[in-house]
Amino acid sequence: MLQKRRVVLTFPPDRIERPVIYRLVKDYDLVLNILRAQVNPEEGKMVLELEGPSDKIKEGLKYLRNQKISVDLLVKDIKLNTEECISCGACVAVCSSGALSLDIETAKLNFNRDKCILCGCCVVACPLSLIEVEM
Ligand code: SF4
Ligand code: SF4
Numbered sequence: 001m002l003q004k005r006r007v008v009l010t011f012p013p014d015r016i017e018r019p020v021i022y023r024l025v026k027d028y029d030l031v032l033n034i035l036r037a038q039v040n041p042e043e044g045k046m047v048l049e050l051e052g053p054s055d056k057i058k059e060g061l062k063y064l065r066n067q068k069i070s071v072d073l074l075v076k077d078i079k080l081n082t083e084e085c086i087s088c089g090a091c092v093a094v095c096s097s098g099a100l101s102l103d104i105e106t107a108k109l110n111f112n113r114d115k116c117i118l119c120g121c122c123v124v125a126c127p128l129s130l131i132e133v134e135m
Pocket of ligand 2: 084087088091109127131
């Protein structure tokens with residue numbers, strides 16, 4: 001069965017120019033979607049969505065770790081209880097992708113699922129624990 005996993009990869013300087021993404025596609029037959037990438041001389045960061053059979057995803061992640069690339073798994077889904085939301089904006093403040101926003105006119109919380117990178121930062125930010133994750 002095909003699965004999707006989102007991960008954050010952190011590349012040390014000596015791994016930035018290696019063709020690891022190419023190897024993930026070619027050797028592990030994974031479909032990749034690069035959601036974000038940031039590279040500087042000290043470090044490379046990438047938010048990546050991998051799609052493929054679960055055993056291939058596991059093998060691909062093992063390959064990355066063997067390459068000394070740090071792999072952090074992101075959550076699978078976010079669930080928001082908007083009915084009890086008090087529009088405090090705490091979750092909006094930590095949402096770097098802009099998926100969460102407050103409507104200027106109604107002050108209601110908007111969630112744009114397409115922009116969500118499933119980092120999970122909003123979960124701990126909500127003082128009412130209205131945001132849950134599926135791991
Ligand atoms: S999981 Fe991350 S990207 Fe998604 S809504 Fe929460 S803070 Fe924003
Ligand atoms: S942190 Fe919680 S209460 Fe505040 S706006 Fe976000 S979901 Fe609503």
